[in-house]
Amino acid sequence: MVRGAVLLFLWLAGAEMLREEQVERSGFCSWKCMKFVQMWPASFCVALGPRFDCVVPESADSWTIHGLWPSNVMNCCSCWHLFPSDLMDLPKQLAQHWPTFLNASSFKFWKEEWQKHGTCAGCMEALSSPSKYFGAALGLRTTYNIDGAFQRAGILPSCNHSYQLQTLQEALVPVLGKEHQLQCVTDGQARQVLVQLKVSLFSNFSAGCLEEGAWDFSPYRPCENQRRIFYFPPNQKNPRDPCP
Numbered sequence: 001m002v003r004g005a006v007l008l009f010l011w012l013a014g015a016e017m018l019r020e021e022q023v024e025r026s027g028f029c030s031w032k033c034m035k036f037v038q039m040w041p042a043s044f045c046v047a048l049g050p051r052f053d054c055v056v057p058e059s060a061d062s063w064t065i066h067g068l069w070p071s072n073v074m075n076c077c078s079c080w081h082l083f084p085s086d087l088m089d090l091p092k093q094l095a096q097h098w099p100t101f102l103n104a105s106s107f108k109f110w111k112e113e114w115q116k117h118g119t120c121a122g123c124m125e126a127l128s129s130p131s132k133y134f135g136a137a138l139g140l141r142t143t144y145n146i147d148g149a150f151q152r153a154g155i156l157p158s159c160n161h162s163y164q165l166q167t168l169q170e171a172l173v174p175v176l177g178k179e180h181q182l183q184c185v186t187d188g189q190a191r192q193v194l195v196q197l198k199v200s201l202f203s204n205f206s207a208g209c210l211e212e213g214a215w216d217f218s219p220y221r222p223c224e225n226q227r228r229i230f231y232f233p234p235n236q237k238n239p240r241d242p243c244p
Helices: 002-026 091-097 106-121 130-143 146-152 165-176
Strands: 034-039 064-070 180-186 192-201
Touching: 034 130, 064 106, 064 130, 091 106, 091 130, 106 130, 146 165, 165 180, 165 192
Parallel strands: none
Antiparallel strands: 034 064, 034 192, 180 192
């Protein structure tokens, strides 16, 4: 009888392991890469529609987090909600490094990012809770430090000076590797303005992951090589036109 119970236990354990492996293969954790996306606050409001109330706080003078997005999946678990208590140790850091520039609640923004993307990242142990997911993104901002890379290369925000795409890319390669994408918007004076940067990561957070046919959640487009790129300084008083 004991032997039978042991065999039943082993069979059930094996079946559970097989089920978990099949689930991981078949859907919830099927993504290969994820995009870590950072935003330049000074440019966010430039192409924003007039129905949105755009605000750039005084503290927003460095690159901020837009999101950590597993590839080709979204809204993986509608019942996995985010609560303020999930982020008890992180609000100050998130407010500084992952703010919203719309005149809305920061927690609402974080809640939307968690629902859309965090629930899909939760299949990884390192991202398996809201605190792990948001904490990991904060750590990635330090690892993939755009401010430091640009400053070392002498690339500074300016209303008058513009840059070639190659110049910006070469400054970022030592930090981000070659597989990154700079994204731009066009302002009212037809200037190409740097607004966002995306780096593709493996599940171990190293850069360089490539995946064909990956969805693009962003409203922005890759910066054009043929046009010079402006890197505007923040203008809290006039965020929609920081360099009139």
